[in-house]
Amino acid sequence: MEQNAFSEFEPEPESCLRDYKAEDWVALTAFSVLALTVFAQFFSRYVLGSSLGWTEEVSRYLMIAVGFLGAGMGVRKNTHIFVSLFVRLLPEAMAAKISIVCHVITSLFFCVLVVFALQIIPRIHIYVMASMPVPMSVLYIIVLIGLLVMFVRNVQETLQLCKQVRK
Numbered sequence: 001m002e003q004n005a006f007s008e009f010e011p012e013p014e015s016c017l018r019d020y021k022a023e024d025w026v027a028l029t030a031f032s033v034l035a036l037t038v039f040a041q042f043f044s045r046y047v048l049g050s051s052l053g054w055t056e057e058v059s060r061y062l063m064i065a066v067g068f069l070g071a072g073m074g075v076r077k078n079t080h081i082f083v084s085l086f087v088r089l090l091p092e093a094m095a096a097k098i099s100i101v102c103h104v105i106t107s108l109f110f111c112v113l114v115v116f117a118l119q120i121i122p123r124i125h126i127y128v129m130a131s132m133p134v135p136m137s138v139l140y141i142i143v144l145i146g147l148l149v150m151f152v153r154n155v156q157e158t159l160q161l162c163k164q165v166r167k
Contacts, residue, residue, distance in 0.1 A: 021076065023149045027069040034062035054131035061129075061139050068146025076153040096165045103158035110151035117144040 041055035074080040087095045117140060125137040 021073075023069060023072040023076070023153075027066060027073060030062060030065045030069055034059060034066055037062060057129055057131045064139060065142045065146075068143045069149070072146055072149030072153055075150045075157070078157060093165070096161060100158060100161050100165065103154060103161060107151060107154045107158060110147055110154055114144065114147045114151060117147055 037055050037059045040052060041059060044055070045051040071080065087098055090098065121137045121140045121144065124140055125135050127136040128134060129136065
């Protein structure tokens with residue numbers, strides 16, 4: 001059976017450490033820090049009886065960071081949410097072309113989001129977190145990094161689809 005990006009659901013091949021990219025490790029690190037922060041919040045509140053004030057805010061921002069950094073993995077693996085019912089009913093050549101158009105539109109969307117993030121970061125730098133003296137722009141820089149990863153990975157996927165269509 002021929003493998004391509006438009007096949008029905010296929011089992012994933014076994015993975016090894018080479019399959020993981022930089023964004024995977026950064027997202028895993030952010031998730032681990034999030035887990036430790038939530039555990040510290042739980043432990044301090046229910047075991048010690050006195051909540052650590054900073055844990056709630058930091059865990060909220062870490063959840064945002066994990067979401068944007070993890071989205072880069074989804075774009076790279078082409079596992080992000082999209083509607084493909086209509087495309088699956090079309091012939092493979094036409095489905096490939098429509099998929100390329102969708103990827104180009106998605107890349108433009110990510111590009112616009114990157115521009116917006118770049119505009120927001122300098123404006124939000126004057127605000128600091130309520131519980132820590134850390135500028136809010138740090139969170140938006142992490143969001144920008146996630147958006148850049150999504151943009152780059154989507155462009156790579158688009159180029160790969162273009163190569164498949166040319167064959």
